[in-house]
Amino acid sequence: MQEIIMNSLSWQVKGFWPWVPIKGTSMELGQELMGVTDWLPASVPGGVHYDLYRAGLIAHPYKNLNSLNCEWVENRWWLYRTTLERPSQMGDRIELVFKGLDYEAAIYANQTLLGEHKGMFQEAVYDVTALMNEHDRLEISVLFKHAPDEMAQIGKTSETFTQKSRFNYKWDFSTRLVNIGMWDDVVVRVHNMYSIGEVYLSTDVKGFGTPEVDQVIGIVRLKTDVQKQASSSYEERMPLVLIICCRDPEGREVASRVVDVHENRETEVELEVFYPQLWYPNGYGTQSLYSVNVLLQSGDGITVDERTFKTGIRKLEYVQNDISPEDSLPYTFKINNKRIYIRGVNMTPLDHLYGNVTNEQYSWMVRLMQQGNINMVRIWGGGLIEKSRFYELCDANGIMIWQEFIQSSSGVDNIPSQQPEFLQLLEQTARAALADRRNHVSLTVWSGGNELMSEPNKPSNDSDTNLAMLKALVSEYDPQRLFLPTSASGPVEYITDQKGLGHDVHGHWKYMNTPEHYRLYGENDNLFHSEFGVDGVSRVKSLHKFLDESYRKPVSMQDSMVWRHHGEWWDTLARDETLFGPMNDLAVFSESSQWVQAEGLRFILEANRRRKFRNSGSIIWQLNEPWPNVSCTNLVDYYGEAKMAYYWTKQAFAPLHVSLDYRTLNTVPGERFSQGVYLHAHEAGHNVQITAEVMDSTGYLHHSAKFAAVTVEDKALCVGQLDLVIPSTPDGLLLVRLSYRSEFGEGQCHPYVFSADSGPIYSSALKLQGANLQVGLEKDWQRIAVTELLESIVTVTNNGSEVALHIHMEEQTNGYWMESDDQYFTLFPSETRRVAVRCMEKKGGGFLVDDTSTSDELEALPEIVFRCFPDRDFPV
Structure with missing residues (x-):
């Protein structure tokens, strides 16, 4: 089979009132009915909004309140067209394939209706062999009806009826901007007489924990069938063989099989790989990927079809947590006989208009996960089954995937829809997703959807007809992986003080103030925390990109329509003024708000990690946002800028980490301060020396303590108490800094500020x-070999008389995404830090095309400026 990508053809799009393209002419006058636009250049993959923007027909929908003036777009019909030339090699069957139509479309070739399609996540496939044999070229037309009137975040889940991404219709981190268009690739598939059918590839490992086996053996299993693509002039069957070859990461053949096959009969092959290089999640080992080549040949040695896959060899298991109730689900994941503590993030679609997302955007987001010590991403059920490239990147970077099917809560009711039309579409989506995504080694768990509840605060389970169907499909297509009915999975939905009820829970999404924030999370007993967050304002650099100058001042969401439009739920002004005092400067407000977000998230992560493996992990809401918000619970904003919370999370997720257990930010001079110091590690048996320093803002050392410990693998280790009498300080501030030294190097934690x-x-x-x-x-x-990254090393010294809080860098040309070893760190007087910083040229799609360098110099290098709290700049 050969795949010819049609994205780069000359596509055009034109808008119409509903039904006008079908009618064509006026019934009364007999004249041609014109469109609401002329023919415009179209982006494929992409969406109508970006094409309209490029043509000057709508204002930039992400700025100010402009999206409100774009809501007419979803109510029109849109006709795409292009010309398809006959392939140079015709083969025996030609298919026209649309990998992602959004949402309801009719497909034509030379005015002949090929078929109609509904749904975003399963391919629309049409046989055009006869038409191609008759014509040198085909005029391809795709007519999209207006978008369905689906539920937004506030609505009734029980009345959902589509498989369209619902965040498009308004969510707390998005507006209403409903995409229409071809959001994934369009291809032509050229088949020979026979082709390889659906492939199921899985791996396992045997030999772990069995004394009678003296070596670990990798298992690669492959199931497929052979499909006849065209009738032949003779009745006898062609003899066929499948050749399956497995090669290691260096390209050496390590196992192969040759089997006779017959059309429409399933074939299953198992290969043994001796001394395999195993696949591990990020932070636990390497991500070795093997290639599996499947070759279909005729009896005379002619290649009929060929497929190649990348996979990792690993053993996947699920077990209950330590000291967990008997009725709890298995929330602890084991890879290669090793329990993996989950350090995760939830991910929304990368863009509101997701058809424009580029491979480079996926690469940058996965890089931020990998560099941020993240090992799992939950792909949320209100968004997408992401494009294939994303899953490939997760395979290569050790990011385990929690994939939800496309359904989500709605607030008014959260009951899984039982509507026959919805269940039929959900089944189609599930079958398509399972058949393809199961072949990715990073895929770790399936979930029925987001926050589905049979009744308030009670997650649905697989006794629900909807979820029972999905469970059966997972069992049929991907029996090696766990199916969770929903996230959270109960027995209660939200985090609670009641002991024994918090299995897999969600919440909360706000900083709950001192001491309540620290009491709730520090004393909780949840088994798994699969969604929670703290909100914080975006960086000023980003705010300037979508807010006009008149809106660039601190204000409550209640008092600004523009601010409310970009993050209504995430108003932090009152919270931050309670902690810092009046906010009059936008930059100071942003820095202060991000501090609270980082502090709140860090404590939750460290509190959960102190209960490893009674708690099996944390998944933060959320990594990213699909459009620019003034404030949000994200770690990385729409423009790819990492917030303070990203770097504090990165440290809290580090393979080796130390933390302080406390219950309030308030201190009283003269009172005793006695708090536990904890050591966290992935591996056992390493000697670690820990130092705790208690200083004021001038850098004066009031107290220090040293601890020595040996790491343990499966639990956090309390190494001792930091015990002192609170001293008086010049400004009331007291900073506790923990640092460690081990055979793997040394580290210093962002200080706890009391x-x-x-x-x-x-x-x-x-x-x-x-x-x-x-x-x-x-x-x-300098360019890092075999990457698109530029790297530099900077040194920063505090030559002043007071502490420099939250030192961070900002790239000034706007031509690069940037990340570094550490940011938002603190230097006391006379201290120096050496930091490696890396940049990748921005190559965003759609409306991010404009977000790039304005420099005329094509080879312009990144320019960095340093900042520290509260909004002071220091150039390099």
Whole structure:
């Protein structure tokens, strides 16, 4: 089979009122009915909105309130057209394939209706062999009806009737901007007489924990069939053989089989790989990928079809948590006989208009996961079954995938829809997703959907008809993987103080103030925390991109329509003024809000991790956002800028980490401070020396303590108590910094900042002006081999008289995405930090095309500026 991609053909699109393209002419006048637009250049894959923007017919929908003026787009019909030339090699059967039509479409070739299609996530496939034999070229037309009137976030799940991404219709992190168009590739498939059918590839490992086996053996299993694509002029069957060859990451053949096959008969092959290079999640080992080549040959040795897959060899298991109730589900994942503590993120679609997302955007987001010590991503049920490239990147970077089917809660009711039309479409989506995505080694668990509840605060289970169907499909297509009926999976939905009820829970999504935030999360007993978050304002650099100048000042969402439009639920002004005092400067507000977000998330992650494996992991809501918000619960904003919470999360997720257990940010001079110090590690048996330092904002050391410990693998280790009497400090601020040294290197944690201030506890931090950063470029920008990354090393020294809080970098040309070893770190007077920083040229799609460097120099290098709290700049 040969696949010819049609994306680069000359596509055009034109808008019409409903039914006009079908009618064509006026019934009364007999004249041609014109469209609401002329023919416009179209992007494929893509969506109508970007094409309209390029043509000047709509304003940039992500800026200010402009999206409100774009809602007419979803109510029109849109006709795409292009010309398809006859392939140079015709083969025996030619199929026209649309991998992602959004949403309801009729497909024509030379005005002949090929068929109609409904649904985003299963291919629309049409046989055009006869037409191609008759014509040198085909005029291909795709007519999209207006978008269905589906539920937004607030509505009734029980009344959903489509398999369209529902966040399009308005969610807390998005607006209403309903995509229409071809959101994935369009291809022509040329088949010979026979072709390889659906392939199911799975791997396993035998030999773990069995004394009678003296070596570990990798198992590669493959199931497929052979399909006849055209009738032949003779009745006898052609003799066929399948040749399956497995090659290691270096390209060496390690196993192969040759089997006789027959059309429409399933064939199953098992290969043994001796001394395999095993696949591990990020942080636990390497991500070795083997290639599996499947060759279909005729009896005389002619190649009829060929498929190649990449896979990792690993053993996948699920077990209950330590000290968990008997009725709990198995929330602990085991890879290669090793329990994996989940350090995860939830992911929304990368763009509101997701057809425009580029491979480079996927690459950048997966890189941020990998560099952020993240090992699992939950692909949320209100969004997408993502494009194939994303799953390939997760395979290569060790990011385990929790894939939800496309259904989500709606607030008014959250009951899984039982509507016959919906169940039919859901089954089609599930079968298509299972058949393809199961072949990715990173895929770890399936879920029926997001926050589905039979009754308030009670997650649905597989006794529900809808979820029972999905469970049966997973058992049929992918029996090696776990199916969770929904996330959270109960027995209660939301985090609770009641002991024994918090199995897999969601919530909360706000910083709950001191001491309540620390009491709730520090004393909780949940088994798995699969969704929670804390909100924070975006970086000022990003705010300037979508807010006009008149809107660039701190304001409550209640008092600004524009701010409300970009993050209504995530108003942090009152919260932050309670902690810091009045907010008058946008940059100070952004920095302060991000501090609270980072502090709140860090504590939840560390509190959960202190209960490893009674708690099996944390999945933060959320990694990203699909359109620019003033404020959101994301770690990375729409423009690819990592917030403070990303870097504090990165540290809390590190393979080796130390943490402080506490219950309030308030301190009282003269009172005793006695808090536990914990050591977290993935591997056992490593000696670690830990130092705790208690300092004020001038850098004066009031107390220090040292601890020594040997790491343990399956639980957090309390190494001792940090015990002292709270001293008086010049401004009431007291900073506790933990650092560690081991055979693998050394590290220093972002400090815990406490305050004795009787008013806003962090108001003194806003008055810090004594830092003086000297920044130098230690190594010029150089390209990292075999990557698109540029790297530099910078050194920063605090030559001032006061602490420099939350030192971070910002790329100034706007031509690059940027990440570094560490950001938002703290330097006391006379301290120096050496940091490697990496940049990747921005190559976003759709409306992100405009978000790039304005420099005329094609080879312009990144330009970095350093900042520290509360909004002070220091150039390199």
